[in-house]
Amino acid sequence: MAISFDDVEVGTELPARSFPVTRAALVQYAGASGDFNPIHWNEKFALEVGLPDVIAHGMFTMAEAVRVVTDWVGDPGAVIEYGVRFTKPVPVPNDGVGTSIEVTAKVAALLEDRRVRVDLLVKNRDLKVLGMSRAVVQLG
Amino acid sequence: MPLDPSFIGRTYPPTEPYEVGREKIREFAVSIGDANPVYTDPEAAKALGYPDVIAPPTFPFVLSYRAAGQVVGDPELGLDFSRVVHGDQRFVYTRPVRAGDRLTVTIVIDAIKSLAGNEVLTVRGELHEASGEHVVTSFMTLVARAAEETGE
Numbered sequence: 001m002a003i004s005f006d007d008v009e010v011g012t013e014l015p016a017r018s019f020p021v022t023r024a025a026l027v028q029y030a031g032a033s034g035d036f037n038p039i040h041w042n043e044k045f046a047l048e049v050g051l052p053d054v055i056a057h058g059m060f061t062m063a064e065a066v067r068v069v070t071d072w073v074g075d076p077g078a079v080i081e082y083g084v085r086f087t088k089p090v091p092v093p094n095d096g097v098g099t100s101i102e103v104t105a106k107v108a109a110l111l112e113d114r115r116v117r118v119d120l121l122v123k124n125r126d127l128k129v130l131g132m133s134r135a136v137v138q139l140g
Numbered sequence: 141m142p143l144d145p146s147f148i149g150r151t152y153p154p155t156e157p158y159e160v161g162r163e164k165i166r167e168f169a170v171s172i173g174d175a176n177p178v179y180t181d182p183e184a185a186k187a188l189g190y191p192d193v194i195a196p197p198t199f200p201f202v203l204s205y206r207a208a209g210q211v212v213g214d215p216e217l218g219l220d221f222s223r224v225v226h227g228d229q230r231f232v233y234t235r236p237v238r239a240g241d242r243l244t245v246t247i248v249i250d251a252i253k254s255l256a257g258n259e260v261l262t263v264r265g266e267l268h269e270a271s272g273e274h275v276v277t278s279f280m281t282l283v284a285r286a287a288e289e290t291g292e
Binding site: 019020025028029031032033034035058059060062063064066067070071074075076077079080081082083084085086132 | 167168170171172173174176178179188190194196197198201202205206225226227228229230231232233235236279
């Protein structure tokens with residue numbers, strides 16, 4: 001069901017989500033996206049370049065985070081702008097469990113033409129991993 | 141070694157058209173665990189007014205990343221890719237990418253800055269459909285680190 005501009009205000013919270021991240025998911029994402037940088041699948045390489053572990057693709061985290069917006073608005077095509085800053089890596093341990101990306105979001109500004117700016121807070125292990133994470137969304 | 145600021149504004153030739161297929165979109169949606177039917181079911185997409193399935197918002201990066209290889213591999217620019225991390229990413233959409241699109245990417249170097257010893261490049265990718273219609277613009281900043289430090 002479409003969200004109406006008339007039903008939101010600054011501060012309206014979107015349903016929060018937690019997204020699992022496993023080593024297998026990173027391999028699958030590498031294949032689908034064509035980003036085969038070994039820091040995302042080769043632990044030996046990741047450690048050699050000074051990372052704490054294999055880390056998630058920043059673009060994987062960016063893809064998960066915006067699902068909070070697309071699931072809320074229903075039509076992913078309503079997202080007319082989306083940007084993030086990659087501020088901290090998301091290490092993914094090889095323990096069969098992996099880690100998770102915690103996403104909360106709220107309406108931060110009402111814009112012209114029934115659009116809103118949604119600000120996202122994206123965390124892993126209680127650390128903010130994306131900065132300036134914002135989407136502009138066309139509402140009905 | 142600082143990057144040559146005269147590269148600001150450099151535009152690379154458009155890439156060969158990339159034909160967006162339904163199964164590629166499905167593969168990408170599955171890889172991010174997103175079961176929204178608008179990515180896989182043409183009828184669900186039509187119900188939202190699209191002629192065919194659409195791609196998730198970050199899908200255009202598959203094309204813009206590949207095309208940005210022109211910058212990274214430009215011997216005249218001399219970027220040391222082993223020191224490069226992805227700093228920022230932003231998309232501005234005219235409409236979602238959809239199955240059947242034949243997309244070209246035109247890469248432009250928008251900015252080169254030195255910040256605390258790091259070189260920061262802003263690489264813009266304009267994605268157009270073969271008809272000439274603008275679909276989405278990708279802005280990617282690449283940070284070439286000065287120190288022995290890595291991350292994403």
